[in-house]
Amino acid sequence: MKKNLFGLTVEALGEMLSPLQVPAFRAKQIAAWLYQRGASSFAEMTNLPKQLRAALDEKFTISTARQKAALHSADGKTSKFLLEFADGTAVESVLMRQPYGNSICISTQAGCNMGCAFCASTLHGMARDLTAGEMLAQVLFIERFLSQENGKVDTMVLMGSGEPLMNYDQVLSFLHLVHAPYVLGMSYRSITLSTSGIVPRIYALAEEGIPISLSISLHAPEDALRSRLMPINRKYPLAEVVAAGKAYGDKTKRRVTYEYILIDGVNDSLEQARLLARLLRGQLASVNLIPINPVVERHLLRPSQQRVEAFEQCLDAHHIAVTVRREMGADINAACGQLRNRHLPQAHDVR
Ligand code: SF4
Known part of the structure; x- marks a missing residue:
């Protein structure tokens, strides 16, 4: 071959x-x-x-990626691509035209086996790890797409399907590649890796000497609920995850972002906001609140605007830096995994 x-x-x-x-x-x-x-x-x-x-x-x-499907939001700000590799495996990559530049979200595995309750990427498990080249192919595909409008990729998040730290070596090779001057010369500071909290690998990443930003999915302020939403919590409980996040921030001097998907009636009460504030007290960290993109097949609903604001204000009152993610591309189902699922042969019921 x-x-x-x-x-x-x-x-x-x-x-x-x-x-x-x-x-x-x-x-x-x-x-x-x-x-x-x-x-x-x-x-x-x-x-x-x-x-x-x-x-x-x-x-x-020379094997890269070809476009299998694409969706563009009505406001023209978000584009989602389903990209296919030589063996027929396909993943999603998303372009978001933000006020601060073009941000892309790429996948590190085809599907995911972490089992997070709110995530469409995990509904059919993981097909396989992606190679460094397949991750790079996603970036260069969008870079070329943007070049038609004289644009370029400015920032990148590893937040598509897959748990990047479960594909550690290939992800690291990819980060070195995309940073290399003969590829894109992308600054490490423009890159964010998002993890569900694979504790030993957070410590390992902190030692790599590459100043990428780390984003940790928390989604609950206490272990019982987090284990229900994110099964990985049974292996790496909250206290260990937050300690690893703190160590990463201390070592790299990069602020760690904790992602918190707000789900109506599940994790969005004021009591839960207070618990979250207590958990993160004294850490160089910020919280990114994400009102959930409803996952219809799991009956997880978005809280009212009022509840989102109350949660945000409660964190703010406890001196926790907090932002609420702007909604982008809801009309094209920008939540990870939804486009791919629609194209899986066995998944015609998933939308
Ligand atoms: S949220 Fe991330 S880690 Fe969890 S199942 Fe989805 S892709 Fe995997």
């Missing part, structure tokens, strides 16, 4: 090319074609000798 060159670093490309006995600068040229000029075939690489192009074509392939 031909090896896929897309997703390799310059160094790895150099190693792949070594049996062909070509000068080292050829690896850099190929990387530029792959990552900056969007080549999808070796024939396009016109600054390589013809013979080399033929030899590459014989041994290797």
